[in-house]
Amino acid sequence: MKKHIxxxxxxxxxxxxxxxxxxxxxxxxMSDLIHLSxxxxxxxxxENPSGEVGKGGMATLDIGTxxxxxxxxxxxxxxxxYIMIPSGETAVMADIEGSGAIQHIWLTPTGDWRFAIxxxxxxxxxxxxxxVPLGDFFASAYYFKQISSQAICVNPGSAFNCYWIxxxxxxxxxxxxxxxxxxxxxxxxxxxxxTDVPKDAAYLHAQFRRTNPLPYKEVYTxxxxxxxxxxYVGTYLAWQSxxxxxxxxxxxxxxxxxxxxxxxxxxxxxxxxxxxxxxxxKVREDGEREYCDYTTPYAGFFHYPPHPPVWHKTITRxxxxxxxVTDPIRFEDDLRVTxxxxxxxxxxxxLPLQDDISSVAFWYQEEPHNPxxxxxxxxxxxxx
Numbered sequence: 001m002k003k004h005i006x007x008x009x010x011x012x013x014x015x016x017x018x019x020x021x022x023x024x025x026x027x028x029x030m031s032d033l034i035h036l037s038x039x040x041x042x043x044x045x046x047e048n049p050s051g052e053v054g055k056g057g058m059a060t061l062d063i064g065t066x067x068x069x070x071x072x073x074x075x076x077x078x079x080x081x082y083i084m085i086p087s088g089e090t091a092v093m094a095d096i097e098g099s100g101a102i103q104h105i106w107l108t109p110t111g112d113w114r115f116a117i118x119x120x121x122x123x124x125x126x127x128x129x130x131x132v133p134l135g136d137f138f139a140s141a142y143y144f145k146q147i148s149s150q151a152i153c154v155n156p157g158s159a160f161n162c163y164w165i166x167x168x169x170x171x172x173x174x175x176x177x178x179x180x181x182x183x184x185x186x187x188x189x190x191x192x193x194x195t196d197v198p199k200d201a202a203y204l205h206a207q208f209r210r211t212n213p214l215p216y217k218e219v220y221t222x223x224x225x226x227x228x229x230x231x232y233v234g235t236y237l238a239w240q241s242x243x244x245x246x247x248x249x250x251x252x253x254x255x256x257x258x259x260x261x262x263x264x265x266x267x268x269x270x271x272x273x274x275x276x277x278x279x280x281x282k283v284r285e286d287g288e289r290e291y292c293d294y295t296t297p298y299a300g301f302f303h304y305p306p307h308p309p310v311w312h313k314t315i316t317r318x319x320x321x322x323x324x325v326t327d328p329i330r331f332e333d334d335l336r337v338t339x340x341x342x343x344x345x346x347x348x349x350x351l352p353l354q355d356d357i358s359s360v361a362f363w364y365q366e367e368p369h370n371p372x373x374x375x376x377x378x379x380x381x382x383x384x
Contacts, residue, residue, distance in 0.1 A: 023036070024195045025037030025038070026167065026193065039100070041192075082186060087179075088178065091186070099168065100172075101192060104189075106188065108158050109158070111182060111184040113136075114141065116135075117134070118137055119131050120173070120174050122203050125368075131207065132206050137160075137162070147300060148296075151234060151323045202229075203364065204364055205364070206360055206361065206363075209221065210376055216352055219253075220340070220341055221336070223337050223363075226363065226370065230363055231363065235337070237318075239320070239355060243343055247353055248342075251267045252266075252338070252339040253337070253339070273339075280292055298323045300319075302320075341353040
């Protein structure tokens with residue numbers, strides 16, 4: 001009898017191995033690199049705007065943006081490495097037909113990072129699933145700080161890299177709108193795979209918000225009105241403190257699947273949620289305290305001090321990211337995310353703050369998604 005059971009188990013194992021779906025090349029972790037697949041690697045840049053096979057580096061001197069620099073060399077010699085986007089216009093960065101996934105994006109823009117809006121449209125949808133100012137999408141609302149995380153890397157001098165996996169089944173369109181008064185230059189490369197997308201693969205969404213200033217005794221809403229099944233994967237906050245003193249006592253709260261007054265997930269403090277502690281402080285050799293910037297695979301913090309730098313001084317700005325790569329927050333029907341802005345007043349009492357807070361929420365969900373709130377106008381996006 002035992003022999004028959006062993007034979008049956010071995011038979012089932014062999015059958016499952018033979019009938020298992022082949023690796024589709026959609027994901028690219030270290031453990032995936034050993035697997036061969038039928039996925040097709042493609043890349044879109046100004047030198048190959050369609051991503052077609054054998055169509056890269058074909059720009060001629062009469063149309064290339066760098067034709068003057070290449071005038072002695074001609075076609076094939078870095079003739080068209082960037083695009084120019086006039087004020088008030090929108091450029092299509094990528095327009096892809098078929099099924100597959102964006103696997104990496106690199107770009108470097110000129111101008112004010114708040115005045116370039118990046119949008120992603122999946123499967124011919126009319127409303128974008130991602131609509132975020134360029135700098136905020138790459139966790140960089142203010143000026144350059146190096147970021148070395150799993151989802152986003154920002155490298156010298158303004159090299160923005162995104163590693164969020166972004167599946168699509170019919171098409172993908174990426175646009176950049178220039179709402180600045182001046183023309184902007186954009187270098188970019190979009191790396192993707194054309195391959196089968198599994199049935200359970202969800203679509204990446206990202207939504208920007210800003211409240212300036214936060215009304216007294218109100219909580220800041222990072223995102224709400226998410227409907228459907230999905231999982232929340234990331235938060236970026238750009239925070240300007242409008243009071244002296246510590247500003248990060250507030251709790252983050254995740255209201256999901258019918259939660260009303262009280263959330264299912266409730267944090268213990270702003271720096272705690274971003275995987276830090278005790279005001280993101282370090283103590284110097286002279287005994288004075290100062291902020292300690294950090295960038296890790298899943299969480300990071302940066303401060304942008306006034307001049308001269310003074311710890312906990314008003315009008316100091318901060319950037320924080322938290323990627324839920326290993327701990328996604330799963331929801332079945334709906335999701336709302338808020339965070340409190342709390343400091344301290346006399347007598348050891350909390351002080352509700354009226355700070356300038358911006359955010360980007362990242363999540364995956366089934367389509368269709370609920371419409372996003374209208375993006376703030378240029379004046380309400382500007383950082384001053």
